[in-house]
Amino acid sequence: MNWFERLKSGIQTVVRRGMPENLYVKCARCHQMALRKHLESNAGICPNCGHHFRVHYKQFLDLILDTDTFEEVASNVRSTDALGFEDRIKYGDRIKEYGKRTGMQAAVCVGVGRIDGRAVGVGIHEFGFIGGSLGAAEGERISRLIDRCITDRLPLILICRSGGARMQESALALMQLAKINAKLTQLADARLPFISVLTDPTTAGVSASYALLGDVNIAEPNALIGFTGERITGSSVGEEELEALRQAQRAEKVLEHGFVDLVVPRTEMKQKLSHLLSLLGETAGV
Ligand SMILES: [Zn+2]
Numbered sequence: 001m002n003w004f005e006r007l008k009s010g011i012q013t014v015v016r017r018g019m020p021e022n023l024y025v026k027c028a029r030c031h032q033m034a035l036r037k038h039l040e041s042n043a044g045i046c047p048n049c050g051h052h053f054r055v056h057y058k059q060f061l062d063l064i065l066d067t068d069t070f071e072e073v074a075s076n077v078r079s080t081d082a083l084g085f086e087d088r089i090k091y092g093d094r095i096k097e098y099g100k101r102t103g104m105q106a107a108v109c110v111g112v113g114r115i116d117g118r119a120v121g122v123g124i125h126e127f128g129f130i131g132g133s134l135g136a137a138e139g140e141r142i143s144r145l146i147d148r149c150i151t152d153r154l155p156l157i158l159i160c161r162s163g164g165a166r167m168q169e170s171a172l173a174l175m176q177l178a179k180i181n182a183k184l185t186q187l188a189d190a191r192l193p194f195i196s197v198l199t200d201p202t203t204a205g206v207s208a209s210y211a212l213l214g215d216v217n218i219a220e221p222n223a224l225i226g227f228t229g230e231r232i233t234g235s236s237v238g239e240e241e242l243e244a245l246r247q248a249q250r251a252e253k254v255l256e257h258g259f260v261d262l263v264v265p266r267t268e269m270k271q272k273l274s275h276l277l278s279l280l281g282e283t284a285g286v
Helices: 036-041 057-064 091-102 136-152 167-189 239-248 251-256 266-284
Strands: 024-026 033-035 071-073 108-115 118-125 156-162 194-202 216-219
Touching: 024 036, 033 036, 057 108, 057 118, 057 156, 057 266, 071 136, 091 167, 108 136, 108 266, 118 136, 118 266, 136 156, 136 167, 167 194, 194 266, 216 251, 216 266
Parallel strands: 118 156, 156 194, 194 216
Antiparallel strands: 024 033, 071 108, 108 118
């Protein structure tokens, strides 16, 4: 007899009423469970250990900008598959898939807004869209934002969360690093301030170019900041070296070595940006 065959007819399977999905989130640092609503009301920071979770770009903008002041620009610039690239899936399909998940057309959102009444140009990576990677559309969006800052004499803030240049766009992605750096030179020539905010993770081509070129570079606590991540390095070094690398690439260590100027908790980020803008803006006349 089949063990799974029902002997009596009419038996209904009871549907268990479990907890709603996504009610709790496990902290990657202290491994404690935190209620999602507590996290959301605490700026995405673990109430137990202070670990800064990655939050959606809209939530981050809400935390640093005055209410309802953000106006997106260059939203018509979208990621496209210019090279007809295909790995496990077609790159064009990947763009569509991540677009559905995040509601974005590229991994960077740029626009203008206000911090304590002061107008600023602001750009932010969304890690949920192909690891926040930088492709042609993202580079073009940031470049247009910098143009807008120069035209309207606005300070620039870039919030970085990125695995680097987007591999699927090859040299088209790599050239964005040089393009943005050239645009930042134009911004500096116009004597406009640039504040870079490095959040977890800021790695590879983005950390090796504009993320660390701010007049002031601010990191979030414990953010991974480095060039090569452990997935790549881990294949060529031992566990001891890998652990040393993990420690060396954290915001506090990077601060010790002078690559960033400040480590600021997310809850204090707006206040710190506002203060820096008032200091830098006075010099720049903005
Ligand atoms: Zn925690």
